[in-house]
Every structure is written in structure tokens, then in C-alpha cells.
Amino acid sequence: MIKRIYISILLAALGCMIFAQSPRYRIEGTVIDRDTREPLEFVNVLVMGVGVGAATDADGHFIIGEVPPGIYSLQASMLGYKTIVTAEYRVNHRTPHIWIEMEKEGAQLSEVTITASPFQRVAESPVSLRVIGMQEIEKAPGANRDISRVVQNYPGVAFSPVGYRNDLIVRGGGPSENRFFLDGIEIPNINHFSTQGASGGPVGLIDADLIRNVKFYSGAFPANRGNALSSVLDFRLRDGDMEHNSVKATLGASEVSLTSNGHWGDKTSYVVSVRQSYLQMLFKLLGLPFLPAYTDASFKLKTRFDAHNELTVLGLGGIDRMRLNLDINGEDAEYLLSYLPKIEQETYTVGGVYRHYAGPHVQSVTLSHSYLNNRNLKYRDNDESSEDNLMLRLRSVEQETRFRLENTSRWNVWKLNAGVELSYLQYTNTTYQQVFTDAAHLYDYRTDLGIFRWGVYASMDYTAPDERFTASLGVRADANNYSDKMKKLDRQLSPRLSVSWRLAEGLFLSGHTGLYYQLPQYTALGFKDEYGRYANRHLNYTSVSQTSAGLTWHPNETVEVSAEGFYKLYKDMPLSVADGIPLSCKGNDYGVIGNEALVSDAEGRSYGVEVMFKWLLVQRLNLSSSLTVFKSEFRKNNQDTYVPSAWDNRFIFNVSGTYNFPKQWSVGMKVCCIGGSPYTPYDVEKSSLVTAWNAQGKAYYDYSRYNTGRLPAFGQLDVRVDKMFYWKKCMFGIYLDIQNITASKLRQPDVLMSTGEIENPSASLAEQRYVMKSIKQESGTLLPTIGITFEY
Structure with missing residues (x-):
């Protein structure tokens, strides 16, 4: 099937090459008043970086002709209104109709000129906010159009050189501390094969063809985005085209996708995407011990009933299957195959947002439902011939229905946002799991848990008429019926x-x-002990107090330089009773975290400085560089001393840039370096015990020496080359993306492994030990991929 799609794309593209020439295009759109929803006449609309534009007519409509193909933002300006810069749009044979909303000035200014900038500033989050546009998502070197990897170019975001994972580690926080929103609808995760209880996985769940832009908050979260400690990713999806219908096919690094974009009637637009992976073929070619395969689909429908009422319905879902590659040999494979489970997951989120525009007031009602069905299965030595070998069988379902009612009002220089949230969670779990702490334990339980959650929030923003000063004061409160104190x-x-x-x-x-x-x-919350009782009823909400301050300098419209310091102080962190490690230090491996006895005793802190330089030249250069120097630590209680957390890399450095050459060629490069991660030595005595090894299939760490070792620093170079072809009726693109082109290797501590041979067979079962061995470990692979896109 993949071969047929590949050949069809090439034949269609060849036909376009033969029978078409490279034309210029036109941009059409409408400009309206944000409050009254009425069209605006005599608005000047310019294509940024090109120098062409047009003025709107009496219907607010504009047409800009003779625009060269590419990715652009538009600038709209008019006396009495704030000058704005739109999100990025691709200009080609299917350039969408662009809607622009303009806001009236809070007061008439006589001697002040306010120039719009592509670097967005928001009163509620004047620090720690980055807006990621279409060009970065499409062409970021080494990212393969995966938003989790694109975000790694930004300050404070660590990347893992070990394994093929997209865990978001932001400002020293764990991968379970992030939240994701899709056009205002919360989604539990954005990765396939997600770690339940965390957020990471090997590949993204959201098709980049649907993303308009992303707001990435590494702090200063808006009041209406709750339950986050480290970051919020707020995705804005593209609207369907109300003028044309189109189809786009993409053959990417790990999947083939088909996207359709268009309209039904004169009120409803749609965009839909379906993707099928061939990641298992790539992993098998690389000789990896696990073979993931996935399918996903997503859609967005938007209906504008009239100028004051609209409804958006969207959905996102995936089917994941990860089997083990038992046909390979080698000690590296032996280690991973000894503990990795088979994983099957189904996940989806569907929801709708209804908005009513009533002058300066906007009301919205959001209703959504999320579902995750996660199944993990592991047999000792992967021998399924006997149930005696069963180590883990987990069947877990999370379902949550969310409702939010929100109002946003604006009066000149003031903005008020307030809302309420209600949700109902149903968590079911059937677990059979062997665990070894100081002795062997067997957890065999069923959970059927229902939790009601509720929250209220409000924020008030002030922006001075000349925009010299802004302030925002917000408050939020959340609760649930899991326990009396919550x-x-x-x-x-x-x-x-x-x-x-x-x-x-x-x-x-x-x-x-x-x-x-x-x-x-x-x-x-749903974990039960050996006696079938909920073991974690005493837990508290985890809290973090964040303080950040920074300077931002825009010497002109194309350059941004910023320096920001931050300090995070954690309280009531869930701490593992078995090993004395906070849950926030876990979650960067496959499986499940949180299903163990916990106490809310741990504390943590993370602090550092971020510096960033960004240079944007439309259709020429997109360059960014960032340096983060920080520390991330925790302690078991307020009487203990701080020790490095699992994410205490000390520094992160990135330089990433894409340069556009004539005739639609572009070349991008990324250099990334990260400080060495701390690591914990193994507990050889415990690991060699037959009962201990058989319980989890891998060695145990000596947590009395937690993170006393440190790996060397790691750096890699990624390169990407793109070539685009634009014609009258189609578009064709091809790219080569090479990750780690220098094949840099990270030396890791030797892995402790069982040989399967018992050194004292005459001893009692509780005292028998395996003969152990060490396996050399290093990571870092040169990974070239070719991607093809075709749009008709």
C-alpha cells in the first residue's frame, strides 16, 4: 500500500512538472471588527517581507495579487485600530481565505506610533511564552515535523539522547507536569505509545498539516489552563478552506498521511487527516528490539451560523501496537527485551466549542470526552508458554468528560476572563504485577474509580493605551471528591x-x-495495596510556586533578544514508598508510572537563567539560539538535604536555523548540546536475587546512592534540505532530514544483566542468586529520512 501511494505521488508530481510552470498567486481575505463582527473598509493589508498589499473594500474584502509562493504573515493597519500581525499561512494554489479580526485602540494617541511585531506579547504571560509558527514546524532540522521535537529548540527544554522518545522536560520538571490543549479542548497526551501517568512517547500524535501555530508556555500559565506545573502547549488548528477543496499526501520519516481540506456548503469548513506508520520497518532496519506500529486520525469542523455564532467540533485518535523484535541477537537487545512489555493502546478525544460574540463580550461553552485504553503484557524471558512466567498483565482505562463555561469581556484597556470547569473521571484497572522491594510482592487487584472535579478561575488584564505598561492579576481554585481534604x-x-x-x-x-x-x-489515585484498599487516599495536590523575571529587547521588527531567570519551588510531591524517589523523576520509559504506594512528603526546586536570540527575515532566514543554565533538585522531606533530580542536566544549548535560497531551496542546521544526566549505581546484591530479578526482568538501583554519578555531556548535529515546486494546480515538495549526522555517541553506565545461571542452586529460593554480567551501553545513531509532500 505504501509503495502504491509513493508511486502515485511521484507520477502526479511528474505530471505537474511537465505540464505546468511556476506562477505567482493571490491572497484573498476579510477584515472585521473583533467586537461588532462588522466588516472594516480602508484597512491596509500587507504581505510581510514582500512589500505588496491592498486595501479592503466596503465588505471588508481584500485581494493581493502577484505574491510569490511561500509561508507568510499578513499585517493589517487602520487609523483607530491596533496594528496586528496574523499567524503564518502558506501561499500556493490553495491559499485559504484569511479572516482578520482587528481591535479598536483603547484611546486616541497623538504622538505615539505602535508597530506590530511577529514576536507576540501577552499581558497575562509577558515572560515564558513562545509562539511557534508554521515555518518552524514544517522545516525545523531534526524534528521531522513533530511538534515535541520542535519545542526542544526553545530555552529550558531538555532533550534525551537516550532512546527514541519525545518526553517534554521543561525547566527541570518531569514529563508528567505538562498539559496540552487543542483549540481550547484539553487532550491527555500528544504522543503515540504514551507512558500512562506521564506524557512522552516515540512519535507525535498530531499531524503537522493541521497545525496553524502553537503557544508554548514554560511558565506564567493563563488562569484558564489548569493542572500544569512545568509547561502548557496550546495548539491552534487550521480552519478548512471556504473557497476550495484540496487533498495533500505526505510521506514522512515514520508514516504516510493523507489530508483533505475544504468546505461543505457556505457555512461549514473541514480539515481531516489520516496517517499510517511504517515506523516498525525503520526500527527493524535499525535492529531495535521493539517494533511500534500506529494509525491515527484527526478532524476539525467549523460552522459559522452567522456573524455572532460559531461551532467548532474536533477529534483526535490513535491506535498503537508495539511488539517485541525477538529475531535479533546481541547484548543490547537482550537487556531491553528482558523488561520491555508488549503495549497496545487506543486513545481519542472528541469535543466541541460553541462561541457567541456579543460586542465586547464573548461567551464560549466547551464539552469534550477523552479516552485511553492501555494494555501492557510481560512474560519472563518472553516465554508465553506458561502462566507461571507472567510478570505483568495490566488493563487500564481512563475516561474523562469535561465541561467549561467561559466569558471574556473587553473595555478599552481592560480585559476580564472568567469561567467554571466541571469534569467526571472514570478510571478502571485490572492489574497482575510482581514487585520486589525488600521481599517479593504480588499485586492482583481491580479498580473502578469515579471522581468528580470542579474549578473556577478569573483574570483581569490591563494594557496602557500606549502599551508601555501591562499587568495581569489572576486566580484559580480546583477541587475534587477523591478525599475530604481535596x-x-x-x-x-x-x-x-x-x-x-x-x-x-x-x-x-x-x-x-x-x-x-x-x-x-x-x-x-486508583492504586490498591495487597489487601485491596486504596493506598493513596492521603495524597495532596502537588504545588509549585514560580517566580520569573526577564528583559526582552527588539532592536527592530526582525530580531528578539531575551534573558530570563526563573525559580520553582515544589511542595507535596508524591514520593515512592518503595524507593524514596518522587514520581516527577520517573516517566521517561515505556509502561506506567504512579501505580505504587506514595506519600506527599517530597519537596523540590529548580532555578536557572535562559538566554535566547531570534532573527526572522521573511522568505530568507529563521535563526534561533538559546542557552539555559540551571539546577533541578529534590529532597524526601523538609528535614533532608537536596540531591540532583533525574533532569538535572545543568545546561542546554541550541542553535537552529533555516536559510531559504532562490528557486524554493532551503537548508537548515541544528546544533544541540546538553549537560550530562545524573545516574544511580546498581544494587548488585538485590539485583542478583532470583526472586528480585524474576519480578521485573532488570536490575535494581541503589537508591541510597541516588544520582551520585553523572554522564558526560552530549551534542549532535542535524541537517535538513528542502526543495519545493509550486505550480498552477498543485504543489510538490521533497526533503532530506539527517539526525545526528556526526553519529555522536553517548557513553552510558554498563548495564547489569542476569546470565540466567544460578550460582547457588542448593540454597533456598529466597537466597538463590543469578550469575550477573555487565553490558556496555552507548546511544546515538545517524538517522537519515526522506519526506515527500504533494498537494492538489
């Missing part, structure tokens, strides 16, 4: 304050402070 809203009261002051033209001093809360993982 029912009290005042225990999870979450205030926050942001301010920003323009010291000079283009120079801003900004700061933020806030307190945030997160509910422990559902896997932890």
Missing part, C-alpha cells in the same frame, strides 16, 4: 501576577509570580 477549594487556591514595563523603545522588563497545583496521576 474537596476544599481554598486548599488549592492559585493566585498569579504578571507585569511588564517598556523601559525604552523595544526594551521590556517583565516579571511573573504564581502558585500552581496539579492533581496526582490517576494511576496513583
Whole structure:
């Protein structure tokens, strides 16, 4: 099937090459008043970086002709209204109709000129916010159009050189501390084969062809985005085209996808995507011990009933299957195959957002449902011939229905946002698991847990008429009926304050402070002990107080330089009773975290400085560089001493850029370096015990020496080359993306493995030990991939 699609794409592209020439295109759109929803006449609309534009007519309509193909933003300006810069759009034979909403000036200004900038600033989050546009998503070197990897170019975001995973590690926080929203609808995760209780996986779940842009918050989270401690990714999907219907096919690094974009009638637009992976073929070619395969689908429907009412319905789902590659040999494979389970997952989110525009007031109602069915199965030595070899059988389902009612009002320089949230969670679990702590334990239980959650929030923003000063004051409170203390809203009261002051033209001093809360993982809330009792009823919400301050300098419209310091202080972190490690230090491997006995005793802190330089030249250069120097630590209780967390890399450095050459060629390069991760030596005595090894199939760490070792620093170079062909009726593109072109290797501690041979067979079962061996470990693979896109 993949071969047929591949050949069809090439034949269609060849036909376009033979029978068509490279034309220029036109952009059509409409400009309206954001409050009244009425069209605006005499608005000047310019294509940024090109120098061509047009003015709107009496219907607010504009047409800009003779625009060269590429990815552009538009600038709209008019006397009495704020000048704005739109999101990025691709200009080709299927350029969508562009809707632009303009906001009236808060007051008439006589001697002040405010210039729009592509670098977005928001009163609620003047620090720690980055907006990722279409060009970065499409052409970021080494990312293969996967948003989790694109985000790794930004300050404070670590990447893992070990394994093929997309775990988001932001400002020293764990992969379970992030939240994701799709056009205002919360989704549990954005990766296939996600670790239940965390957020990572080997490949992204969202097709890049559907993404318009992404707001990435590494702090200063808006009040209406709750339950996050480290980051929020707020995705904005593209609207369907109300003028044309089109089909786009993409053959990427790990999958083939088909995307359709268009309209039904004169009120409803749609965009839909289906992807099928061939990642298992790539992993088998690389000789990896696990072979993942996935299918996903996503859609967005938008109906504009009239100028004041609209409904958006969207859905996202995936089917994942990961089997073990038992046909390969070698000690590396032996180690991974000894503990990796088979994984089967189905996940989806469907939801709708209804918006009513009533002058300066906008009401929205959001209803959604998320579902995750996760199944893990592991037999000792992968021998399924006998049930005596069963180590793990997990069947877990998470379902959550969410409702949000929100109002946003604007009066001149003021903005008020307020809302309420309600949700119902149903968590079911059937677990059979062998565990060894100080002795062998068997957990064999069933969970059927229902939890009601509720929350309220409000924020008030002020923006001075000349935009010299902004301030935002917000508050949020969350609760649920899991336990008596979690029912009290005042225990999870979450205030926050942001301010920003323009010291000079283009120079801003900004700061933020806030307190945030997160509910422990559902896997932890539903865990039962050996006696069938809920073992974690005593847990609290985890809290983190965040403070950040920074300087941002825009010497012109194309350059941004920023420096920001941050400090995060964690309280009531869930701590494992078995090993004395916080859950936040786990979650970067396959399987499940949180399904163990926990106490809310741990504390943590993370602090550092981020510096970033960004240079944007439309249709020429997109260059960014960032350096983060930080520390991430935790302690078991407030009487203990701090030790490095699992994410204490100390520094992260990135330089990433794409340069566009004539005739639609572009070349991108990325250099990334990260400090060495701390590691924990093995407990050889415990690991060699037959009962201990047979329980989990891998060695145990000596947590009394937790993170006393440190790996060397690691760096790699990624390169990407793109070539695009634009014609009158179609578009064709091809790219070569080479990750780790220098084949850099990270030396890791030797892995402790059982030989399967018992050194004292005459001893009692509790005292028998395996003969152990060490396996040399290193990671880092040169990975070239070719991608092809075709749109008709």
C-alpha cells in the first residue's frame, strides 16, 4: 500500500512538472471588527517581507495579487485600530481565505506610533511564552515535523539522547507536569505509545498539516489552563478552506498521511487527516528490539451560523501496537527485551466549542470526552508458554468528560476572563504485577474509580493605551471528591501576577509570580495495596510556586533578544514508598508510572537563567539560539538535604536555523548540546536475587546512592534540505532530514544483566542468586529520512 501511494505521488508530481510552470498567486481575505463582527473598509493589508498589499473594500474584502509562493504573515493597519500581525499561512494554489479580526485602540494617541511585531506579547504571560509558527514546524532540522521535537529548540527544554522518545522536560520538571490543549479542548497526551501517568512517547500524535501555530508556555500559565506545573502547549488548528477543496499526501520519516481540506456548503469548513506508520520497518532496519506500529486520525469542523455564532467540533485518535523484535541477537537487545512489555493502546478525544460574540463580550461553552485504553503484557524471558512466567498483565482505562463555561469581556484597556470547569473521571484497572522491594510482592487487584472535579478561575488584564505598561492579576481554585481534604477549594487556591514595563523603545522588563497545583496521576489515585484498599487516599495536590523575571529587547521588527531567570519551588510531591524517589523523576520509559504506594512528603526546586536570540527575515532566514543554565533538585522531606533530580542536566544549548535560497531551496542546521544526566549505581546484591530479578526482568538501583554519578555531556548535529515546486494546480515538495549526522555517541553506565545461571542452586529460593554480567551501553545513531509532500 505504501509503495502504491509513493508511486502515485511521484507520477502526479511528474505530471505537474511537465505540464505546468511556476506562477505567482493571490491572497484573498476579510477584515472585521473583533467586537461588532462588522466588516472594516480602508484597512491596509500587507504581505510581510514582500512589500505588496491592498486595501479592503466596503465588505471588508481584500485581494493581493502577484505574491510569490511561500509561508507568510499578513499585517493589517487602520487609523483607530491596533496594528496586528496574523499567524503564518502558506501561499500556493490553495491559499485559504484569511479572516482578520482587528481591535479598536483603547484611546486616541497623538504622538505615539505602535508597530506590530511577529514576536507576540501577552499581558497575562509577558515572560515564558513562545509562539511557534508554521515555518518552524514544517522545516525545523531534526524534528521531522513533530511538534515535541520542535519545542526542544526553545530555552529550558531538555532533550534525551537516550532512546527514541519525545518526553517534554521543561525547566527541570518531569514529563508528567505538562498539559496540552487543542483549540481550547484539553487532550491527555500528544504522543503515540504514551507512558500512562506521564506524557512522552516515540512519535507525535498530531499531524503537522493541521497545525496553524502553537503557544508554548514554560511558565506564567493563563488562569484558564489548569493542572500544569512545568509547561502548557496550546495548539491552534487550521480552519478548512471556504473557497476550495484540496487533498495533500505526505510521506514522512515514520508514516504516510493523507489530508483533505475544504468546505461543505457556505457555512461549514473541514480539515481531516489520516496517517499510517511504517515506523516498525525503520526500527527493524535499525535492529531495535521493539517494533511500534500506529494509525491515527484527526478532524476539525467549523460552522459559522452567522456573524455572532460559531461551532467548532474536533477529534483526535490513535491506535498503537508495539511488539517485541525477538529475531535479533546481541547484548543490547537482550537487556531491553528482558523488561520491555508488549503495549497496545487506543486513545481519542472528541469535543466541541460553541462561541457567541456579543460586542465586547464573548461567551464560549466547551464539552469534550477523552479516552485511553492501555494494555501492557510481560512474560519472563518472553516465554508465553506458561502462566507461571507472567510478570505483568495490566488493563487500564481512563475516561474523562469535561465541561467549561467561559466569558471574556473587553473595555478599552481592560480585559476580564472568567469561567467554571466541571469534569467526571472514570478510571478502571485490572492489574497482575510482581514487585520486589525488600521481599517479593504480588499485586492482583481491580479498580473502578469515579471522581468528580470542579474549578473556577478569573483574570483581569490591563494594557496602557500606549502599551508601555501591562499587568495581569489572576486566580484559580480546583477541587475534587477523591478525599475530604481535596474537596476544599481554598486548599488549592492559585493566585498569579504578571507585569511588564517598556523601559525604552523595544526594551521590556517583565516579571511573573504564581502558585500552581496539579492533581496526582490517576494511576496513583486508583492504586490498591495487597489487601485491596486504596493506598493513596492521603495524597495532596502537588504545588509549585514560580517566580520569573526577564528583559526582552527588539532592536527592530526582525530580531528578539531575551534573558530570563526563573525559580520553582515544589511542595507535596508524591514520593515512592518503595524507593524514596518522587514520581516527577520517573516517566521517561515505556509502561506506567504512579501505580505504587506514595506519600506527599517530597519537596523540590529548580532555578536557572535562559538566554535566547531570534532573527526572522521573511522568505530568507529563521535563526534561533538559546542557552539555559540551571539546577533541578529534590529532597524526601523538609528535614533532608537536596540531591540532583533525574533532569538535572545543568545546561542546554541550541542553535537552529533555516536559510531559504532562490528557486524554493532551503537548508537548515541544528546544533544541540546538553549537560550530562545524573545516574544511580546498581544494587548488585538485590539485583542478583532470583526472586528480585524474576519480578521485573532488570536490575535494581541503589537508591541510597541516588544520582551520585553523572554522564558526560552530549551534542549532535542535524541537517535538513528542502526543495519545493509550486505550480498552477498543485504543489510538490521533497526533503532530506539527517539526525545526528556526526553519529555522536553517548557513553552510558554498563548495564547489569542476569546470565540466567544460578550460582547457588542448593540454597533456598529466597537466597538463590543469578550469575550477573555487565553490558556496555552507548546511544546515538545517524538517522537519515526522506519526506515527500504533494498537494492538489
